[in-house]
Amino acid sequence: MTVIDSPPVEVPVCLELDRQRVRRPEGRERFTISEVVEYTGLSAHTLRWYERIGLMPHVDRSHTGQRRYTCRDLDWLDLVGRLRLTGMPVADMVRYAELVRQGEETFAERERLLSAHRDDVRRRIAELRSTLDVLDYKIDIYADARRASERA
Amino acid sequence: MTVIDSPPVEVPVCLELDRQRVRRPEGRERFTISEVVEYTGLSAHTLRWYERIGLMPHVDRSHTGQRRYTCRDLDWLDLVGRLRLTGMPVADMVRYAELVRQGEETFAERERLLSAHRDDVRRRIAELRSTLDVLDYKIDIYADARRASERA
DNA sequence: CACTTGCCTGGAGTGCACTCCAACTCTTTA
DNA sequence: TAAAGAGTTGGAGTGCACTCCAGGCAAGTG
DSSP states (O other): OOOOOOOSOOOOBOOOSSSOOOBOOTTOOOBOHHHHHHHHOOOHHHHHHHHHTTOSOOOEEOTTSOEEBOHHHHHHHHHHHHHHHTTOOHHHHHHHHHHHHHOGGGHHHHHHHHHHHHHHHHHHHHHHHHHHHHHHHHHHHHHHHHHHHHHO | OOOOOOOSSOOOBOOOSSSOOOBOOTTOOOBOHHHHHHHHOOOHHHHHHHHHTTOSOOOEEOTTSOEEBOHHHHHHHHHHHHHHHTTOOHHHHHHHHHHHHHOGGGHHHHHHHHHHHHHHHHHHHHHHHHHHHHHHHHHHHHHHHHHHHHHO
16 A cells, blocks of 8 residues: 655556556656555466566565566566566566566577467457457347347 | 268358367257267267356257257257356356356346456456567567577 | 267366565665 | 554465366267
8 A cells, every 4th residue: 555656757658458557657767566456456366476486587576575676677567567468478478578687688589489479369359350340249139139129 | 080061051160279160960960978079179078068067058868968058059059158268267157057058037147147257358368469569579579589599 | 780970068277467465675754 | 661653584375277187978880
């Protein structure tokens, strides 16, 4: 509940699905886990779990051993959040995180990985679209029936 | 493996994701579970499980107790497959199946249920689109780096 | 008649992505 | 100084959607 209100500098936002957009406290550089919970909409459990499975770059610690997230961490979590929303398996995200850790010589493979995912997303959009047609058709039938019974 | 080849009457198809489209054996009216497996791409386990949880209208049986699916069942499985592809939870599909069983007085609620799902699908399409932008951006960066190193 | 194939059942197991628990430490507030 | 609150850990538990297993029955083939 310790929400830090920074002056309205810039307004980078978190894009958690339907949640109202949460302003990132800009100007600060180290965030507690609860601040990151606030910002990302993920639970603290999940944040720690992401770290355990290697989905996070090394998260800094305070002198007492508590996590202190940086802006770069928030950027990374934004990307992870998007990949997650588009259904990329956690294992693939971990793979991508590994590639990032390995440095620039993995650019080509990162490109391949993201391209494959992009194809997947495109395919899924097409799939959703075609289902939308079926839904429209069904809903129209029910709506027609309703209107008919209302007229009766 | 007992695939029934019907003469090419009409060509209604099954829309299982990337699988090649399977022609429905038209002209026949009762299908074994393995034929339905072939047609839907679902496993026999899953088909039996759908029945257990109430996601299927009553499936007919042969005199020896084996399932005999009808064309109506295949139509239903087409719809279920689409709802599934668009991420409708099985519990919601079961709810819809119940409404269908209850008859015409549930038209209004069926309309509501499908409309809600349609909204969901639309929202997800928008979400996927916006992620596509991020992916394009990232992939461009990697591609540029690759081209730069190829020139070097 | 043996064998293979296809299908049946209830119930247990799997994989994924979290989600929670118990027991603890550290910091802040009354 | 006592109590509340935020954070720590490893490991166990949860919910979803299958997925598989053991053991058995029925029909067709050599």
